[in-house]
Amino acid sequence: MDTFDAIYGRRSIKHYHPEHELTDEEITKLMQAAIQSPTSFNIQHWRFVLVRDKETRQQLKAAAYNQAQVADASLLIVLTADMHAYKKEPERYWKDSPPEVGKKLVGMLVGLYDNQPQLQRDEAMRSMGIAAQTIMLAAKSMGYDTGALVGYDPDKVAEIINLPEDHVLGMMIVVGQATQGAWGKPGQLSLDDVIVHDKFSPES
Template sequence: MDTFDAIYGRRSIKHYHDDHEMTEEEITKLMEAALQSPTSFNIQHWRFVVVRDKEVRQQLKAAAYNQAQVADASLLIVLTADMHAFKKEPERYWKNAPPEIGQRLVSMLVGLYDNQPELQRDEAMRSMGIAAQTIMLAAKSMGYDTGALVGYDPGKVAEVINLPDDHVLGMMIVVGKAKQGAWGKPGQLMLEDVIVNDKFPAKS
């Protein structure tokens, strides 16, 4: 599927065929595409919890205020990020770069994020957002529908998936075959409503 077709055709789907299963090859292809998402300093700190177990899916459905798609979709992905990935063997992120470049970037990375919890969280959220869009567009190009969810109890979700203390939750993404299509787009803004040319107007 053409990239622009995937962008314009992707919709947030709520209702899925609960008897459809994705193959392991399809899941691998989708998640390998997610790995192509960019991250600052190439940290790659997203951690994708790919949930297949039906009992776990039911527990997460309950934590998501019983939204049916959490259990019914073919696949559930809980996006999380390791906020301390910057100091966990950071040499891995530039293992194929010239040694002097890799060493310099490791030093910069640790110096930038160490003792900066707000920046660590901001960076994690940015990275998960980019990865989420990659997953949804890749899934659409594979013939699948998706939906992103942030309506859940974070404490309960963290408990169900055993979220490590140094990780943060992002969104859930469901992937599958739509049982019911989405409504027409309810109110898309025009370009002139969202584009700021060069800079915002001066404050009065």
């Protein structure tokens, strides 16, 4: 599928065929695309929790205020990120680069993020957002529909998936075969409403 077709065709779908399953090969293809998403310093600190177990899906459905798609979709992905990935064997992020380059970047990475919890969280959220869009567009190009969810109880979800203390939750993404399409787009802002040229005006 053409990239622009995937962008314009992607919609947030809430109704999925509960009997449909993605193959292991399809899931691998989707996640291989996901990890092509860029991250600052190549940290790659996203951790994708792929939930296929039906009992766990039911628990997460309850934690997501009983939204049916959490249990019905072919695949549920809980996006999380390791906020301390910057200091966990950071040399591996540049293992294929010239040694002097890797050494320099490791020093810069640790110096930038160490003792900066807000920056660590901000970076995690940015990276998960980019990866989420990659997943949704890749799924659309594979013929599947998706939906992103932020409506859930974070404490309950963290407990269900055993989220480590140094990780942060992002959004959930459901992937599968739609049984009902989305409504028409409710109202798209014009480019004039969302583009600022060079800088905001003093009246903004």
